[in-house]
Amino acid sequence: MPELPEVEVIRRRLWEAVHGRTVVETKLVRLSGRVSIGTLHGVRIESVDRRGKFLLVGLSDRRSLLIHLGMTGDLYVVNDWQQAPRTTRAGFRLDDGRWLVFNDPRALGKLELVSLAEAAKKVQRLGVEPLSAEFTPELLASLARGRRQPVKPFLMDQRWVAGLGNIYAAEALFEAGIHPGHPVGSLSRARLARLHRSIVQVLERAIESMWNAAQDQQASWIEHTPVASVYRRAGQPCLRCGRPIQRMRQAGRSTYYCPGCQR
DNA sequence: ATGCGCGCCTGTCGGC
DNA sequence: TGCCGACAGGCGCGCA
CATH class of the missing domain: 1.10.8.50 (Helicase, Ruva Protein; domain 3)
Incomplete structure (x- = not known):
């Protein structure tokens, strides 16, 4: 699904829905090498940034969830786990009971938990942001x-x-x-x-x-x-x-x- | 170094 | 109705 505009809109929606919330439970389903995170527990979500087609969710433990949605990935909040589609690959329960859901039918997306420094390094390889002043x-x-x-x-x-x-x-x-x-x-x-x-x-x-x-x-x-x-x-x-x-x-x-x- | 083809995955749709 | 191929908003790798 997602190119820059879709990822940007997902970022804005996510920021509104989850900033300041704490993750209290992690659920991983349909595991594969493309999802490599341990469990997130007790960390607060402090930022949601975008770089190219990547999303970076900044956490209070100085780590970052680095997300690439691939062809069919989507990231959004549902009120309870029952509402997560069957193609969901990961879920994070928030301290208000809702779930942040990573849905990805084709499973070409990527989800990793890395240090802030490592996240920065990974997106460094990307070219210029087309909506920045740098792009002339x-x-x-x-x-x-x-x-x-x-x-x-x-x-x-x-x-x-x-x-x-x-x-x-x-x-x-x-x-x-x-x-x-x-x-x-x-x-x-x-x-x-x-x-x-x-x-x-x-x-x-x-x-x-x-x-x-x-x-x-x-x-x-x-x-x-x-x-x-x-x-x-x-x-x-x-x-x-x-x-x-x-x-x-x-x-x-x-x-x-x-x-x-x-x- | 550069550009192409393929594999990775699953879902949907149209034709037979 | 069922099967089959084509196609699908991405990326990384290996090869010429």
Whole structure:
């Protein structure tokens, strides 16, 4: 499920729901190497941060829960354990009786308990935060320089820019009018500047739209993912020019684009 | 060094 | 109804 916007909305919801609470019980289910935590007991949750697609839950014992949601992970609070879905992999009972639940049907997510220093080290390998002031057109251009790699897999590589996945990489490229197969190093400065702006806009719009949906208690916010312009729209008309959206394979992933609007 | 293909997992959906 | 393949919002590894 989650790329940067989804992870950011999960982070905000989590912060509201769990900050200052103490974990009083840990339950691990469907164990695998991807979940490596001992038991958490008597520690207070002091922060919930995001770096790229990682969540870092800061604890009062100077440790951190480092979470990556993989393809299908989700993290939220339920009132009692009975409400946790059967694909739940871990649960943390809070001092108010509710449960913080890590649900992950495909089990590609990761959950580890590490020292603050180790957590910091692990996220250090990530590239720039696209919604930070550090992310500028100039920085994007310097990262792209000299690379022959197609722009879409470049955008999905977390070492350069952290947080874009298959959906938002495709959406940003559509927004910028750039063909996903274009070698990133030979895009002009002007086109990279436009791509930079598109990345920021696409991510900000997605966060805003999902965050608004999340405020409505009646709505299942995850279903309010902003309508995609190209993602999973193969064969349907382009919203801008009407030509059918194409699907192609790149580095093993589906890429959607408009052959009319993206060059 | 760089870029691609595959394996890891389970769920869903459409076609036969 | 049941089976089968394709596909799915990610990452890390090994190989050319």
